[in-house]
Amino acid sequence: MDAFHALSLGGAKFNKKRFQSQVQLFSGKAGESSSSRPLKRTKDDAELPPELDFFKYDKGGKQTRADSDKEESSDNESDDEARATKKRKLNDDKDAAPTPASHRVTTKGQDVPQSLVSFAALKDRFDVSSRLLQNLADCGYKTPTGVQEYGIPILLAGRDLAAISPTGTGKTLAYTLPIFASLKSPASRSQDIAAAGVRAVILAPTRELAGQIYNECLKLAQGRKWRIVLFSKATATTLADKDVRDKIDIIISTPLRLVACLKSETLELDNVRHLVLDEADRLLDTEFLEQVQEIFAACSHKELRTAVFSATLPAGVEEMAMQMMRNPIRIVVGLKDTPLPLIAQSLVYVSSESSKLLTLLQHLGQPYVPPLLVFVSTQPRAGSLAEELVLHDVPNVDCLHAGMSKKEREDAVTRMRNGESWVMITTEVMARGMDFKGVRGVINYDFPQSVQSYIHRIGRTGRAGQTGTAITYFTDADAPYLKSIANVLLQSGSPVPEWIMKLPKPSKMKRRMMGKVKRGDDVSPAARITKGDTKKRRDMIAGSKRRKAREGEAVDADVGEASS
Numbered sequence: 145m146d147a148f149h150a151l152s153l154g155g156a157k158f159n160k161k162r163f164q165s166q167v168q169l170f171s172g173k174a175g176e177s178s179s180s181r182p183l184k185r186t187k188d189d190a191e192l193p194p195e196l197d198f199f200k201y202d203k204g205g206k207q208t209r210a211d212s213d214k215e216e217s218s219d220n221e222s223d224d225e226a227r228a229t230k231k232r233k234l235n236d237d238k239d240a241a242p243t244p245a246s247h248r249v250t251t252k253g254q255d256v257p258q259s260l261v262s263f264a265a266l267k268d269r270f271d272v273s274s275r276l277l278q279n280l281a282d283c284g285y286k287t288p289t290g291v292q293e294y295g296i297p298i299l300l301a302g303r304d305l306a307a308i309s310p311t312g313t314g315k316t317l318a319y320t321l322p323i324f325a326s327l328k329s330p331a332s333r334s335q336d337i338a339a340a341g342v343r344a345v346i347l348a349p350t351r352e353l354a355g356q357i358y359n360e361c362l363k364l365a366q367g368r369k370w371r372i373v374l375f376s377k378a379t380a381t382t383l384a385d386k387d388v389r390d391k392i393d394i395i396i397s398t399p400l401r402l403v404a405c406l407k408s409e410t411l412e413l414d415n416v417r418h419l420v421l422d423e424a425d426r427l428l429d430t431e432f433l434e435q436v437q438e439i440f441a442a443c444s445h446k447e448l449r450t451a452v453f454s455a456t457l458p459a460g461v462e463e464m465a466m467q468m469m470r471n472p473i474r475i476v477v478g479l480k481d482t483p484l485p486l487i488a489q490s491l492v493y494v495s496s497e498s499s500k501l502l503t504l505l506q507h508l509g510q511p512y513v514p515p516l517l518v519f520v521s522t523q524p525r526a527g528s529l530a531e532e533l534v535l536h537d538v539p540n541v542d543c544l545h546a547g548m549s550k551k552e553r554e555d556a557v558t559r560m561r562n563g564e565s566w567v568m569i570t571t572e573v574m575a576r577g578m579d580f581k582g583v584r585g586v587i588n589y590d591f592p593q594s595v596q597s598y599i600h601r602i603g604r605t606g607r608a609g610q611t612g613t614a615i616t617y618f619t620d621a622d623a624p625y626l627k628s629i630a631n632v633l634l635q636s637g638s639p640v641p642e643w644i645m646k647l648p649k650p651s652k653m654k655r656r657m658m659g660k661v662k663r664g665d666d667v668s669p670a671a672r673i674t675k676g677d678t679k680k681r682r683d684m685i686a687g688s689k690r691r692k693a694r695e696g697e698a699v700d701a702d703v704g705e706a707s708s
């Protein structure tokens with residue numbers, strides 16, 4: 145249903161003739177009317193009212209330097225990026241696909257397929273089944289987002305893709321939908337024995353994210369017998385049976401688990417046609433690289449299509465990703481490495497580590513909309529901060545980090561999804577990909593490890609068109625890295641105090657040191673004293689109990705002796 149139709153249902157009447165230009169904006173026809181429409185909107189373009197500009201790729205946010213002069217080059221954009229944008233603009237005159245006004249997308253590559261006007265167009269253009277379209281509608285997805293408009297037709301045209309789109313803009317659907325549409329029907333329905341075996345693999349850096357992608361796949365799989373596996377120790381055992389694994393359509397996994405099965409030869413990936421790396425820059429960093437390469441090598445089918453997705457893709461990693469792909473197309477939604485203007489970001493000076501706790505307690509003492517995500521740098525600090533908040537009677541405090549057991553982590557995610565957690569203390573494990581509805585605020589209690597980490601952390605809010613706030617505490621020790629984060633704020637339209645902008649730009653070397661600031665395991669030195677006291681008290685009580693028990697035994701013995 146288009147927006148005008150929706151408004152009409154509420155009783156409003158529009159003179160469509162009189163407001164023709166506005167009607168065209170909603171129907172998407174404004175973009176279609178000019179075949180050589182430039183990607184950047186001109187001043188003359190009519191703008192959507194901000195409250196209806198759902199994903200706010202456009203200037204829905206405040207008018208900023210980012211809007212006015214940063215499209216071609218920015219502090220975070222590499223020269224390569226600027227060149228790519230320029231190249232695309234030159235190409236636009238020749239082969240521009242119609243670009244809906246509210247989605248600013250830059251594409252690079254040969255023969256970029258036309259963007260998708262609507263989900264309904266999938267039927268005619270790509271013969272997508274009615275069932276799949278119905279499932280899509282049941283999810284409540286009415287209009288494709290920017291990354292979906294471009295990413296879906298590219299993948300359905302059988303092309304490799306590198307997609308960079310801000311957090312919370314629907315990248316998951318941009319690759320899951322083409323997988324289901326291209327696989328056509330479940331393997332269990334196929335008589336073709338030669339084609340047996342897993343046909344799609346989606347990799348994610350954390351168990352939690354893999355689980356979330358799995359749930360998204362289940363929604364699209366409704367009504368058909370797709371076999372989708374969220375890889376774990378247990379499923380790996382079940383899949384040791386070749387007959388079972390031959391019927392699998394899609395595997396979603398973290399790299400390590402999959403590699404373990406490849407090594408033990410209990411899994412073949414030679415029939416895989418779709419390999420997706422979600423959070424690609426994380427999967428291609430040193431921790432995962434070797435495993436991902438092993439998986440990639442095992443996906444030996446000649447028709448393999450590879451797609452990488454992330455909100456951030458540093459130039460070096462992008463180059464690596466591009467080398468994995470054949471004749472790829474690259475799309476960038478908005479500005480590379482820039483959060484959406486929907487997230488109001490601020491930097492808060494807290495002088496020292498010990499004053500952070502007080503600052504957070506003061507924040508939580510004011511009215512706030514739960515749930516709130518609070519990021520710290522290490523697992524012990526997550527536990528310590530959660531403990532402190534509980535001690536200070538903050539209600540519904542929760543904690544999630546990679547040091548917890550699988551069950552504990554799953555329970556924490558469930559509580560978060562059920563709205564039982566008001567303040568979730570976490571580490572980088574939750575920074576990427578996690579989509580919790582209604583997170584209106586993120587607090588970086590500890591300064592992020594990198595610009596990418598910052599972008600992903602704050603991207604847990606301001607998702608799917610919602611607004612959000614992101615507060616980052618910084619101490620004197622973090623000051624050398626402040627400028628890098630301040631640039632991100634500026635680019636996405638959040639105000640930055642003048643004095644921060646006057647700080648010198650950190651050197652490459654210095655930037656690498658970001659996040660390496662040493663912080664104690666306890667978030668508050670007072671906590672250490674209190675904990676020390678508590679331990680002393682506990683020891684005293686235990687000692688006193690032991691003494692009493694010994695005295696009791698002595699008395700019993702005395703009594704025994706007396707009675708015998």
Ligand SMILES: Nc1ncnc2c1ncn2[C@@H]1O[C@H](COP(=O)(O)OP(=O)(O)OP(=O)(O)O)[C@@H](O)[C@H]1O
Pocket residue numbers: 284285286287288289292309310311312313314315316317454455576577578579603604607608
């Ligand atoms: N076409 C659409 N219309 C409305 N909502 C959508 C659409 N596509 C996705 N969404 C919703 O947007 C939210 C964010 O989607 P998703 O998690 O895929 O974002 P993402 O871009 O992968 O974010 P991240 O970079 O953090 O991983 C989800 O709640 C999803 O249901």
